[in-house]
Amino acid sequence: MIILNKHQLITEQFPNGETKVKDFDQWIKADNLLEFTYQEDGDLIRLFFVKKRLEEAGASCKLWIRYMPYSRMDRKIEGDLFTLKYVAAFINSLQFDKVYVVEPHSETTLTLLENSVAIYPALDWLPKLMEKLEFSDNDRIVFPDKGAAARYLNSGYEDACVFEKQRNPQTGRIEAMKLKTGNIVKGAKCIIVDDLCSAGGTFLWAGKILKEMGANEIYLLVTHCEPRIFKGTLLEEDSPIDLVFTTDSMMNTMHPKLNYINLTTESYV
Template sequence: MIDRSEPKLISGNANVPLAKAIARRMSLHRGMSVSLVDARVERFNDGEVFVEVYENVRGEDMFIIQSTSKPANDHLMELLIIADALKRSSAARITAVIPYFGYARQDRRTKARTPISAKLVANMIAQAGIERILTLDLHAAQIQGFFDIPVDNLYAAPVFALDVKHHFRERLQDVTVVSPDVGGVARARELAKRIGCALAIVDKRREKPGEIAEMTVIGDVKGKSCIIVDDICDTAGTLCKAAEVLIEAGATEVHSYITHGVLSGPAVERITNSVMKSLVITDSIAPTEAVLAAPNIRIVPTAPMFAQGILNTWKGTSVSSLFDTETLIPIYEGLYTE
C-alpha cells in the first residue's frame, strides 16, 4: 500500500450535512480530528461551476463526497470539476463517494433512439481523473460494469435489517417483506432473508409511463405487517398505491424502507396522506424541510457505513465486510440498542 498520512475528504454542495457527519465518524475511528478540506465550490452568474481548493493535496488520498441528486446536472458537474482540480493539484488518488448515483435509471435502451445515460456518466467520471467509486444501492447492479475503474456498491439492506429488528422486535413473526414490482424481488428477498420473514410481491402493469393500470398482490399478506422495500422513491405514486392495495388485501399495516428518497413533486404530500404508517429512507440525498417535517418519514444515517468504507478503501482492506449485518452492529453502536 502506498504510504499516505491520512485520508482527506472534500465535499460538493449536494449533501454537506452527510459529508460533515462522515468526517465526524471518521474522527471517532481515527482518534484524531478529520475535517473537510477547505475549498469553495461556487457558481458564476451564468451558472458555470468554479472550484478552488485552499489546502495542499499533493500526494494525498482524496475522497470526494458528492451525490448526483437534484439538480442532477449541477451536482454532477461539481463532482467532475472538483476531481479535475484535485488531479491538477497532484493528488495521489481520487475516490468519488457517491451516496446516490443519479442517471442510474437510464441504464439500458428501453426503446429505439434512446441513450444509455448511465454509461455516458460513467465515462465522464473516469475521464475526470476519478480512480475508484464508493456508492450505495445502485439502481441496477450491472452499472458497475459501465465503469473501467473499481466500483464498490454498498447495500442499505444490512442497515435496514438492523432497523427492522429493532422496531419490530416484538412482532417479527407477523412481518412480511414486499417488493413493489417484479424487478425488485431480489432486493426484497435479501432483506426478508436477513430478518427471517416471508416475502410477497405487488405486480403492477402500466398502460403508459407514469400511469399504473393494475396492481395485484402475489403472496399472503392477510393479518401481516407489510414492509415495502425499494431503492428509489421519486413521486411516490407507485409506493402509495401499493400500500393501498396491500391494505385492501388484508394487511394490518404498511411500512416502507427506501434507500434513496428523491421525493420530488407531490411525493411528501402523498406520503403524509397515505395509508402508510411510516416511510424510512437514508440520508444519501439531503432531505428537504418538507421531508424533515413529515410526521411519518424517518431517516436512517449512512455516515457510519460510509466512514468505515472510506477507511477500508484507504487502508486497502475489504469493503465487502460491510455487507454483513453483524459487522454493522458495532459501527451503529447506540442507535439500535434495546
C-alpha cells in the same frame, strides 16, 4: 455537494455562470475520499474540477456516490436516450481508484462504472427497523416489484412478499399490480423495501393492496427519496403508508411521516 475528507467544499458562480471552486489544498491527503451528492447537472462539472485538482497534486482518490445520477436511465424505452452510460463514461474518465455507489438502481450501473462497489445500507437498517417495530413471524418484508426482489430477495428473509406490476408502455403509469409471491396474515405489519421513492405511486398501489389483504401497519424503507414525494399523496393522512424511513441523499425536508437515517461512509470504506 462535494465533501473531501469530511470537509464540504465551497463552490460559487461568476456572474456569467462559470463555476468557481474555493481553494481546498489544506484538506488534500495522499489518499482521499470524495463524497458526491448529485442535485443538478452542474455538480458533475464541479466533480470534474475537484478531481483534476487532486490529480495535479499527485493525490489518489476514491469516490462515494450517494445517489448515482441517471441510474434509472438504464435501458432504452420509448425513445428515451440511454443517458446512464454517458454519465458513467464521464466518471470513468476521471479515473478514481474505486467508486462506491449507494443503492444503484440496477446491476447496469455497476457494469458501466469501472472499479465500482455497490453499497446496500437498507440491508443493514432492516434488522434494526424490524426490532424497533417488534416484528413477529406474522409480519412481512415486501418487495414492490421484481427489480427490488432481485436486489434484496436473497438476503435471508423468509416469507417475503413480492409484487408484480404492469405499466403502460407509452406513459409509464402503473395500470395493474398484484401480489405474486407470499401471503399476508390479518393484522400484519409490513415493511416495503426499495431503493428510491419519487412521487410514490408504486408504494401507494402496494400499500392499498396490502391493506385490503388485512395488513394493519405499513412502513416504507427506501435509501433515496426525491422531493417529488411532496407532489403525490403518499405522505397524506389517509395514505396506506404509515411512515417512510430514508436518508438525505436527495433531500432533507422535514415531515411527520419522514424519518431520516444517518448514512456515513465509515462502515463501508
